Amino acid sequence: EAGVTQSPRYAVLQEGQAVSFWCDPISGHDTLYWYQQPRDQGPQLLVYFRDEAVIDNSQLPSDRFSAVRPKGTNSTLKIQSAKQGDTATYLCASSFQTNTGQLYFGEGSKLTVL
């Protein structure tokens, strides 16, 4: 069974540039999460979806961040006008709908904003 796939693995930007991260969850997992993990910190939830619907996006840092999951499968997280403070690893995770706490994480997309 394929795991959660994320791309790109690495991105280096100048401040003000935009970047998109893509996530392909495990087949059959209807819930998808995006976490932000700054260096040497724990993951912090940004947004999560049930199928194509946003359940909670209240933790997205600002209107520079957006996330979609149009067909309830793959998802894209976009950062417009990146800032140095956005430097972090962006983790995608998926799970089946129950609240078991078992999330399956991808390897992450490491963003550096210069």
Place this chain on the structure above:
Amino acid sequence: GDSVTQKQGQVTLSEDDFLFINCTYSTTTYPTLFWYVQYPGQGPQLLLKVTTANNKGISRGFEATYDKGTTSFHLQKASVQESDSAVYFCALVAASSSFSKLVFGQGTSLSVVP
């Protein structure tokens, strides 16, 4: 809101030493508690789950126990190996959550030297 605190940022042990990592939590409902482990270049993966019903979880030689009275839970292993070197995160899912909305601690980086 729900929160989890790990005060041990870094732990260095020798092979065959005893491991003990503590975590405290705050939530308004009875949570389910987890330990996740993250190896370099990978996303976190579930190590152990502890519910308020069973108070204990065991996996791969690791044991997690939970103390509702002190709102703390800890991870221990009798004899660590170099392959256990990783970052360990405690996390919780609030009982009121319908989804696996994990709240993570800051992480404890374990280095095991031969």
